[in-house]
Amino acid sequence: MDDIGRKSGHLMLITPERVFYAGLLGRPRARCSGAFNIYVAIEGGLWLTTSDGRESRAAMVALLPHVKHTIASDYRSVLSVVIEPESVCPGVLEDLSARLSGPDGKAFSDRIRAAYLALRERHAGEDFSSAEFDSLCLGEALPQRAVDPRVARAILQIGRFCGEPVTAASCAAEAGLSPSRFLHLFKEETGISFRSFRAWKRARHLLHFANQDINLAHLAQDIGYPDSTHFSHSIRRFYGLKPRAIFSGSRDLAIFRCNRTGSSGLTQEAG
The missing domain is CATH 1.10.10.60 (Homeodomain-like)
Incomplete structure (x- = not known):
């Protein structure tokens, strides 16, 4: 992790099938991600409003792909785990969503917070597969979808x-x-x-x-x-933010990426 990212604590790990983000949430506006999203509060709680008008407050919320929602936080920053739906077997994300909102929810949120601390200590060049990502953040590797x-x-x-x-x-x-x-x-x-x-x-x-x-x-x-x-x-439709706002809020963000599905070299992009 670079010096700027280390000071701010903001980081993003990007692989073809997963993203781990720890950084600013931005102003609460409607967004509709194409992936499965898990939001975890670093401090306090999160406020979730879905397009059907339902509102909820929790320390962690999970959203299935293509669900329009607004997310707000008591704290400026948030943790987010993103899973690409085509990478896992059908039904897996629905099952995971139910588990995250059930009795095991606190264990999952604690593990994701611990994953954040572990990621802050990782270095460029380390391997990071989807299975390793899942094990770190969720405690288990999600079953991979076999695609034609x-x-x-x-x-x-x-x-x-x-x-x-x-x-x-x-x-x-x-x-x-x-x-x-x-x-x-x-x-x-x-x-x-x-x-x-x-x-x-x-x-x-x-x-x-x-x-x-x-x-x-x-x-x-x-x-x-x-x-x-x-x-x-x-960009506004998917992220609820204008491109310029995303870039403005990411100046102190350390970004790491894994270029291939499965295990590959982890490289840090220039800040």
Whole structure:
């Protein structure tokens, strides 16, 4: 962890299938993540409001993917564990959500707080697989989903964010399928449409650059947004914050990333 991150205590570990975030929550506005989110209060409690008007207060809350919500905290910072739904077997996240809100909830929140302390002591270059991440944060490795190789290749292509934009037509051609058959297979295997999946991954990719002094218009173009308006709208929809607010609140954030699914080298990005 770098000196700035060590002083602030703010960090983010990013892997293709998981994210651990410890940092500023930002102003409470509606957000709708494409992943499973566990929020844990560092101090005090959290206030959760879902789109159906339900309100609750707890030290930890869990949200299934694509649930619109507003989260607020008694404390400026929060811990968050993010799990990509296509990486685990169907039904696993629903079961985990029930367990997190049940009698074992306090044990889970204590473990996530302990994971935060452990991550503060980790160094660049260490291996970190999804199974290791789960064991650290949840005490167990979540069962991995077996995805059709043709869909798995498309997922990898979407996650690279380099070269030409990945389209359903290009993925279908590589898979040897018609576009309609590929789109059906993709949703069957991942539980989400190709277009929605790609939109979420594009917004997720922004996290890799959140602590950098970077031209946002150029970043939007580099990760596939047609223009700054689409970029800002998409980021606000998923995160409840404007891109500029995310970057402003991440200046003291130490970011570490693991480039491959499974065990791989952990490298720190330039701040």
